[in-house]
Each structure stands twice: as structure tokens, then as C-alpha cells.
Amino acid sequence: MIPLRIGILAPITWRVPPRRYGPWEHVAGLLAEGLVARGHDVTLFAAGTSETRARLETVCPRPTGEDPSLDPALYLPLHIANAFRRAGEFDLIHNHLNWLPLTYAELVRTPVVTTLHGAAMLEPLSRQAFLRFRDRPYVAISRAEIEAVPELNYAGLVPNGIDLREFPFRPEPDPDPYLLFLGRASPKKGLHLAIELARRAGWRLLIAAHVPPDEQEFFRTRVEPHLDGDRIRYVGEVGGEERARLLGGARALVHLCTVPEPFGLVLAEAQACGTPVIGMDLGSVAEVVAHGETGFVVRDLDEAVTALRRLGEIDRAACRRRAEAHYSAERMVEGYLEVYRRVLG
Template identity: 45%
Template sequence: MRIAQVAPLYERVPPRLYGGTERVVYALTEELVRRGHDVTLFATADSITSARLAPMAEAGIRLAGIKEPLPLHVAMLEEVYAQADQFDIIHSHVDVLGFPFARASAVPTVSTMHGRLDLPEYRRVLSRFSEQRLVSISHSQRKPVRDLPLNWVGTVYNGIRLEHFPFRDEPEDPPYLVFLGRISPEKGPIEAVKVARAVGLPLKVAAKIDPADADWADEHFLPILEGGGVEFLGEVDEPTKAALLGGALATLFPIQWPEPFGIVMTESLACGTPVIALRGGSVEEVLVDGVTGFICDSLEEMAEAVSQVERIDRRACRAHVEAKFSAAAMTDGYEAIYERVLATEVAARPALTILPQQQGGAADRVVPLAAKQDLVMPKVEEQAVPVGE
């Protein structure tokens, strides 16, 4: 199968430091190539891939300090669809930006929605592009727009490359807790500090501070570090992240928003480290309460869970990720979607009719019936049991 993977340009593939979507694109692309597919990756020029790389920016926008990301993404999409006839299917990971291009193309596009959908702006744009073939990364992600007649073609959980997150059967001694991700109010770093201090354990924080969150971090997060017991490491690369997660007694995940997936949870579990999380978003789809960690309804419950976390079987945490959140499991899901979309495309093509020869010896002409149907994207029916579930 000839597949175009269209990555965001904010980070290289895979990211040097922070970056969830680009890391997912990397895992999927590498597994598709391993399975024999002809894959072209549209990404930054410094990306590392086994696929054919189509460089669309010199480097990741965020670390390169590029101030205007939109023009580069629009230029990339124009290039992708200029080459559309070279692919059987285009897989977009750039949110709603690709919708107008996909609508105008005869080559089918599948768009994975990687972010939150509970903002009113999304309702407006999704309702105007209701024919677009969408993939969710959790069932909970769909809830804010479940009343809209959208063309969901499946749910595929994000997968990680297990070899990047070695299993550890015991945490380090003395024990510590860890928080990874982004310093922003919705991720709950202040709540993580409160839990760690409540139980008297040190907390290691490995997280980036985006410019958009810098003022909030200066006012609310950085001052609480003065109370001690918290080691703020900033952004870390993947090997450092794996070492931090694997050595921790538990990973704290006190989200304050409807997290669409939360890949940190799967990375932690892959290392064998249980996750203690607040209920919300995809948490109940990723964690098994009492088996791979604890799902709590308050910070007090999270603190209590820390005292119970040693009874969690770290091997069960690893096995859970191997079964549901590996790169292989994710690719199984996307392969099934690609095949179903292409099968539906073939079935929806208009019939052909042969017109008799015209006077004067004109050759037979092949004319499609209802030619305007070519402008209508066929709706792909989602299977009763969506892939990735």
C-alpha cells in the first residue's frame, strides 16, 4: 500500500525532547515500513525515518524559534496533495488544517484528531466538514462532539515503541514520584507537588514550559519549588525520560482537563511504573484501576493511593501496554482502517457505461454515470467494534 504520513512541523519526527503526536507518527511510520508498505513521510528535514522523507521545514518549528507555523503547514499540505496521485491513501496528523485539501482530492484522506475537541471552535469547523474521515485516539475524545453527524471511521489508541521504554521490576531506593509532560494548569503540576508533599516523598518534574504558559508558570508553578522536595529537570530526551519513569515508585497524572489520550501513562506503564491519576478524559480507558495504578477523584485519594502502590504488579503494567498500546497494536488498527476506507472507495465509484460509436467513426467513449459523485466523499461505516478498542 502506498501511504503518505503527514506530520506536524512543530517537532522533528521523532522529537528531540517533548512531543507526543510526532512520536506517535514515528512509531506508526516505522512499523508500516517494517510491514512492507511504501510510506512517504512529510515532516521536518531533520526527521529520522525508514520511510521516504519529504522535507517540509528545515527543523522543528518550536525549537528552531519559528514564529509563524501556519504558512509552513499550508505549504506542506499543498505539496502533499500535489503528489496525491502517487498514494493510495493520505494519513493526516495536522488536525483540521488538511480538511479543505482533502475535500478537493480524489485520493482518500484519513485524519487522526490528536487534540481536545471540547472547544467551541471545533464544533464549528467539524460541522462544516462532516464528510471527513476521522479517527479518534480515545472514546472520551469524541464526547464533546458526539451530537454532530461526523464520519468517524475508528478509534485507535496511541502506541509506543516498547524497546524505547525498558521494563524495571523494582523502583529505585530511596523512592521518588515523577511528573512528566508540560507545565500548564490543565496538566496539574501544582497538584502533583501537593500530593508528593502530602506523602513526604520527593517529586521529580520533567516538563517543558511553552511560551504560552510562561506567565502562568512564573506566577504559580516556579514559586512553589521554593518549598523543597521538588526537583525541576525541565525538558528531557527519551532515554532520560525512560530512566526517570522506570526508577519511580509511581507516576502522578493529576489532569485538570479532558485529556484526549495521555501517552505519558503508557510510557510509564511500559517501564513497569504504576500511574496514579485523577479521573477524567481518557484515564479510564488507559488505566485499569487497582491493576495498573489507581484512578482517583481527589488529591486526598491520590495521596492515599501512594501508600497502596507497592501492591501493584509492575509486570502487569508492562503486559497491559504490550497488549493495547504498542506500536504494533496501533498499526494493526490503522491498517484495518486504511483497508476499509479503500474498499469503501472502490464500492462507491460510479458505474461506467459504453456509448455506441458516433457517426463519422468516432471511437467508443467511456463516460461515468453521475460524474458529480466524484466530488462526494463516501461515508465509511465504523465497525461495531472499532479498531484499537
């Protein structure tokens, strides 16, 4: 393929790659690195502390999620305008920043591809905005996303990828058994259900969670009363080697979401480490987790309790093989290159 000039528009809430939480930033950064490795000319529009082998362009010196003095109401439109002001330098702009950049897309000739990242599936305003620009090319991250918003013009389906080197395979979990909740502390992610499952089944639960400002009350009232420092323990927000260590050491990742899951990066990360997933059958969970092979897809807490008793049936090596076959960074990059070929004709 002839080298392309690609502008990747990432969020500025967190740096690229994110230190801990930041799934959209994770995908944008991993894609940029993979495209550079394949010889493409990539410009990454991201927060100023980002690290990349692509050309970094920024108007926001630090992530807005880390520095309260940087108001997104100012820096987000400046960030988007910076990318579209330079649209003529690119063969294609790849938008990972929800719907707002699409209001600029009609002002330039450069094709703009948008990865939905679940926004149209979960956010009514985003859905309304995307439908207004329904003829623009979109990329879904799961079949569930397409089924939820079938009216859009899909240029492809590309599941999210992970850097498998960052999630080494663990053939055996930690000898002191525990379940793990890892993600955003939110009722939508089912943290309260993970706690109830652990209490009902008599398991230890480690909670590694990002607590956003709008979920502080949920965490204070629905989570903190159960924390005892032993059986139910909050270990904070984790990233890097600590994230992989916790995932690999767990008997199972518990992901009992209460709203449809667009993809769930942590589901792929857990399987890469060899750890089975117990996930609620909403959205893409049944796509990402192979029921009975790499975990169990359940409909309620009773089924989740039963799944815990069946964890011994899961071959941890099968979990790793599924991650390698479906969720590698290389597979994701190739999927996006195919989308670019389709859009550019």
C-alpha cells in the same frame, strides 16, 4: 494485504521522531516506521531534520518549534500544500495535523483519514472545523474522544502506541523514592496539583516538563516558588533514555489533569516501565489505567493521597503486561491498517 501507497502528514512544530516533547509527531513517526516494516510505500511529510525509513518530503528545513525564524503562518500552508499537490501518488493520505488539511481534502480524489489527537475534544475552534467536515473519516484515540464528539464519522478507534523497546521494564523502582510529573507544564496537566499532592503526602517530586511559551507565567508563579532542589525539583525537559530512566525509577507517575485527557502517551510509557499511575478521572484516564491493577484513578487530591498509601498493592509486572497487550506500536499499526482497509473498501 496488497502494499499501499500512503502519505503521512505530520506536524512541523517538532521533528519526527521528537527529541523530547511532541506526541503527535511521535505517533506519526512510529506509524510510518511500522508501515514501512510491513512493506508499504510510505511518504512522510515532516520537518527537514526528521529521521525515518519512509521517504521524507519537506518544505520546512527545521522544526518551527526550534527555529523562531521559521514562521508557521508561512510554512504550515506550504507544508500542507506540498502533500496535497502530490495526492494522486497515494492510495490514502493520513492527516495528523489537526483540521487545516481538511480544507484541501475536497480538492483531491485521494481519501484523507484524520486522527483527531484530542483536538476536537479540547479546542473549540478545532471542534467547529471538524464538525464542518463531519462526513470525512476520522480516527479516535480513545472512547472518551468519541463520546466527547459523537457527531463525527469514525472509521475506527486506535489507541496510541509506543515502542516498548524504548521503555524497558523495571521490576523495582529507585531505592530513593520519588513521584514523577512528566509532560507539559500546564494547569491543564495538573502540575500544580502534583506539587500539592507531594507536599501534603511528604513525598519527593521530580518534574520533567516542557514549558511552552504560553505557560511561562504559570510556571513562574505556580511552580517555581515551590522548587527547592530537593523535595520538589525541576529536572528540565527529557527524552530518550533519560525519559525511560525517570519513568522506570519512579514509585508512581502523577497525572492529575484538570481537563479531559484524550489519551496520555506518558500513561502508557509509565506502565511499560512497570510504574503505576495516579491519574485524575477525566477523559480517557480510566481507559488507559486499570484502577487497582496498574494504578489508581482518582477524583480529587484526597483520593490521590489515599492512592499513594496503596502503591504497594500494585504489581509492576502487571503494568508492563497491560502496556504490551494494549499499547504496543505493532498493535497501533495493525489498527490503522484495518482503518485503511475500511476506508478504501
